[in-house]
Amino acid sequence: MNTSPRKLNLDEWDDRYEQLRRDGLREAGYGGPLRRHVVREKDFRLQQLQFDNSPAALRLWNFLLTENERLHQARANGHKIVGTMKDLGTVPVMAYALPGVRAFYPDGAWWTPCLMECSDKLLQQAEAMGIDASFCPVRAMLPAFENGEHFPQPDLLVCSTGAVCDDFSAIAQRLEHLGHPIFWWEIPRRRQPAPGEMACALPGNLAAPKIQVDCVRTELQRIGKALGHLAGKTLEDDCLAAGIRAANQARRLLDSLRRTVYFAPAAPLPALEMLVAEMLAIHFCSDREETIVVLDGLLAEVQLRVRRNQFIVSAEAVRIFWVNPVADLRAMNLLEELGGRICGSDYMFTHALDLIPENLPPLEALARTALADPMVGPTSDRAMRIVRECQAGHAEAVVVSRIPGASHCAREGEIIREIVRQTIGIPAIELEIPPVCDALLPSLGSRLQALVETARDRRTK
Amino acid sequence: MQMDVFLTSPWIPAEWIRAHGLQPRGIWSAETFQHGPWPLSAGVCAFAEAAVRFAEARTNSAVIFSTACDQLRRGFDTAILRGQSRAFLFNLPATWQTAAATQMFRSELERLGQFLLAIGGRAPSPEVLRQDLLQSSRTRKRLLESASASSPRGFAEAVARFHWDGAFSPLQPAAPTNHIPLALVGGPFLAPHWKLLDEIEAAGGRVALNATETVECSLSPTFEFEAGANHPFDVLVHGYWDNIIGVFQRPNTRLYSWLKPRLASRHVRGIVLWHFTGCDLWRAEAQTFRETFGLPVLLLEASGEPGAAPREINRLQAFVETLR
Numbered sequence: 001m002n003t004s005p006r007k008l009n010l011d012e013w014d015d016r017y018e019q020l021r022r023d024g025l026r027e028a029g030y031g032g033p034l035r036r037h038v039v040r041e042k043d044f045r046l047q048q049l050q051f052d053n054s055p056a057a058l059r060l061w062n063f064l065l066t067e068n069e070r071l072h073q074a075r076a077n078g079h080k081i082v083g084t085m086k087d088l089g090t091v092p093v094m095a096y097a098l099p100g101v102r103a104f105y106p107d108g109a110w111w112t113p114c115l116m117e118c119s120d121k122l123l124q125q126a127e128a129m130g131i132d133a134s135f136c137p138v139r140a141m142l143p144a145f146e147n148g149e150h151f152p153q154p155d156l157l158v159c160s161t162g163a164v165c166d167d168f169s170a171i172a173q174r175l176e177h178l179g180h181p182i183f184w185w186e187i188p189r190r191r192q193p194a195p196g197e198m199a200c201a202l203p204g205n206l207a208a209p210k211i212q213v214d215c216v217r218t219e220l221q222r223i224g225k226a227l228g229h230l231a232g233k234t235l236e237d238d239c240l241a242a243g244i245r246a247a248n249q250a251r252r253l254l255d256s257l258r259r260t261v262y263f264a265p266a267a268p269l270p271a272l273e274m275l276v277a278e279m280l281a282i283h284f285c286s287d288r289e290e291t292i293v294v295l296d297g298l299l300a301e302v303q304l305r306v307r308r309n310q311f312i313v314s315a316e317a318v319r320i321f322w323v324n325p326v327a328d329l330r331a332m333n334l335l336e337e338l339g340g341r342i343c344g345s346d347y348m349f350t351h352a353l354d355l356i357p358e359n360l361p362p363l364e365a366l367a368r369t370a371l372a373d374p375m376v377g378p379t380s381d382r383a384m385r386i387v388r389e390c391q392a393g394h395a396e397a398v399v400v401s402r403i404p405g406a407s408h409c410a411r412e413g414e415i416i417r418e419i420v421r422q423t424i425g426i427p428a429i430e431l432e433i434p435p436v437c438d439a440l441l442p443s444l445g446s447r448l449q450a451l452v453e454t455a456r457d458r459r460t461k
Numbered sequence: 462m463q464m465d466v467f468l469t470s471p472w473i474p475a476e477w478i479r480a481h482g483l484q485p486r487g488i489w490s491a492e493t494f495q496h497g498p499w500p501l502s503a504g505v506c507a508f509a510e511a512a513v514r515f516a517e518a519r520t521n522s523a524v525i526f527s528t529a530c531d532q533l534r535r536g537f538d539t540a541i542l543r544g545q546s547r548a549f550l551f552n553l554p555a556t557w558q559t560a561a562a563t564q565m566f567r568s569e570l571e572r573l574g575q576f577l578l579a580i581g582g583r584a585p586s587p588e589v590l591r592q593d594l595l596q597s598s599r600t601r602k603r604l605l606e607s608a609s610a611s612s613p614r615g616f617a618e619a620v621a622r623f624h625w626d627g628a629f630s631p632l633q634p635a636a637p638t639n640h641i642p643l644a645l646v647g648g649p650f651l652a653p654h655w656k657l658l659d660e661i662e663a664a665g666g667r668v669a670l671n672a673t674e675t676v677e678c679s680l681s682p683t684f685e686f687e688a689g690a691n692h693p694f695d696v697l698v699h700g701y702w703d704n705i706i707g708v709f710q711r712p713n714t715r716l717y718s719w720l721k722p723r724l725a726s727r728h729v730r731g732i733v734l735w736h737f738t739g740c741d742l743w744r745a746e747a748q749t750f751r752e753t754f755g756l757p758v759l760l761l762e763a764s765g766e767p768g769a770a771p772r773e774i775n776r777l778q779a780f781v782e783t784l785r
């Protein structure tokens with residue numbers, strides 16, 4: 001059945017789901033109506049969201065929202081579970097290169113208060129554990145570890161440290177004090193090679209001194225040993241090279257998806273689904289093969305829509321480049337309701353989107369990728385990539401979404417906005433979005449509205 | 462005149478700066494570090510922001526930032542964008558149990574050396590460095606020996622003086638009191654905050670252990686030459702690297718191992734956790750301190766006023782009261 005693209009709320013999805021079933025929808029094992037996540041997992045926020053109406057989007061959401069369930073199942077099937085923390089994209093490539101190992105980010109509990117509309121009380125529990133609202137929402141991870149009601153207890157916990165945010169560093173340290181041993185590894189703050197210093201090219205048009213790459217490679221080697229020990233199998237270079245190729249397969253799909261959606265004359269897929277799809281890059285939502293299937297489905301859908309000239313957000317919408325993930329997913333809907341569309345993004349893990357070099361020894365390639373993390377380098381490097389991508393996506397404005405309590409947000413917004421204004425002269429604003437932003441909707445709405453109007457006015461000048 | 466090189470962390474070796482013929486200064490010891498209320502903007506650590514502003518104003522000096530926390534790291538980014546060309550970011554590893562981390566610390570010292578040469582320093586002579594390390598070691602040792610017996614304020618002033626110009630100031634022993642022994646643990650402790658030590662005394666407490674990061678623990682580096690055979694640079698590297706006690710280290714067990722015997726030997730009955738607005742690293746330790754040491758903990762926020770803010774003094778008095 002040919003249904004034109006549109007957004008549906010949860011009630012409308014109930015009907016749509018029934019219709020799709022009647023039409024013979026075939027689903028993955030984790031499939032089902034979206035409504036069940038509200039009933040079973042208490043993901044109440046879904047009731048406030050607008051979703052894309054395609055079966056591909058349904059599969060994406062079901063994949064995302066069943067992650068904990070699938071992890072528990074994997075544990076029951078004898079798989080080893082690795083909790084990788086903070087590096088967003090590198091260690092999972094290594095973990096998935098080994099048979100019977102699954103890696104996930106406990107950091108993902110970041111979104112649990114939003115999804116459950118704080119009914120889980122994780123943020124209050126974190127406060128009782130000594131981590132209050134002066135820390136970013138990732139503090140939800142702490143009680144999630146303790147109460148075991150979300151993800152399974154990992155068999156191994158790995159966390160990058162050094163050039164990371166203070167929030168995570170402090171919370172992970174608290175976690176370790178609470179009895180969860182952590183394998184710490186150093187990611188140094190990336191710097192420009194000095195004149196005459198041996199340098200290495202990194203993904204994302206970056207460079208780092210060889211000495212830093214060597215340091216990270218040595219650290220990854222230690223991790224490789226620990227993972228191999230857990231799996232009962234040495235992580236050999238050929239396995240790792242195959243893991244990198246598989247990760248790149250997902251990254252290539254995502255790249256095509258981003259290009260198709262962000263560069264199209266109008267948006268063929270909503271911003272919210274794009275945010276979720278991008279997130280799959282960091283640890284494949286605990287299932288690498290299925291990530292590839294999900295991304296393939298989304299790409300096929302958007303390519304079809306573009307061919308048919310069917311869009312979900314009109315060509316009139318103002319093209320916005322979005323920086324940082326939103327603590328409340330509702331904000332992505334809001335932007336489109338107010339006449340904006342996403343034409344580019346930096347959700348803090350652009351290094352997980354770039355291809356991992358396949359022409360280098362695998363650990364060297366991963367070390368270079370880890371060092372390309374936008375959060376471990378100077379903010380100006382991050383800002384310059386944003387500028388380049390704004391130009392590529394013809395952005396008309398930039399939104400830096402501030403994460404409550406996040407140490408990096410204290411300064412990066414100002415620096416990014418300044419560099420964007422100086423280099424391409426488009427308007428840029430910074431907005432703080434809490435895990436449930438309902439109370440702030442009027443003020444968030446009016447600021448976004450003003451930005452959209454300013455950008456529209458500039459079209460006529 | 463020697464150029465001043467301001468250090469934002471006591472774990473950046475002052476001895477290395479002196480060996481290059483430049484004058485190291487603990488930024489926290491500078492009288493002009495912060496005048497008036499602390500610069501507060503959402504989420505920014507007041508100490509880190511004051512360091513950025515200081516760097517901006519002192520373009521004839523150099524400022525060495527460290528990567529010990531996100532706030533200082535990004536503060537450096539801001540200082541550079543605001544035009545401070547004599548700023549350097551020292552990559553201080555958070556891990557400390559691996560050869561890779563030691564190597565990184567070592568190579569950062571070498572890189573710092575290049576920077577110091579570029580701003581007018583001279584190539585360090587091993588003998589000058591050796592002499593300076595020996596002198597510094599003696600001063601650190603003498604200060605540490607008098608830590609528990611000196612007046613809390615006199616000790617804080619003497620350590621600040623050491624971080625300012627390397628000098629030793631003789632200390633007077635404290636008169637015995639029956640005040641409640643407390644530990645002051647936390648972020649940088651600056652000259653305007655010395656008054657807090659008097660306020661604690663007035664409330665009936667006494668800081669028996671000043672473990673703020675710029676006072677007693679900052680003296681921990683020690684430099685041992687075995688029969689004169691070691692190269693001074695190696696002694697410098699290990700003297701610091703093996704003895705850093707940082708809240709930022711991962712794991713930060715060294716901080717706990719350092720605190721534990723001292724809390725016990727000085728009969729500490731409560732911990733005042735001293736932190737700057739916006740500092741996650743120290744704030745997050747409060748509960749772990751309670752659980753690990755079984756002591757009550759009072760969180761006290763550094764304010765722009767000398768000593769503690771009036772509201773904080775009330776809390777301090779109540780805290781000491783409960784320990785009676």
Ligand code: SF4
Binds near residue numbers: 137
């Ligand atoms: S502070 Fe930022 S980078 Fe750190 S955990 Fe929170 S959102 Fe992630």
Ligand code: SF4
Binds near residue numbers: 506
């Ligand atoms: S007080 Fe805390 S946040 Fe501020 S510079 Fe020191 S460690 Fe960093």
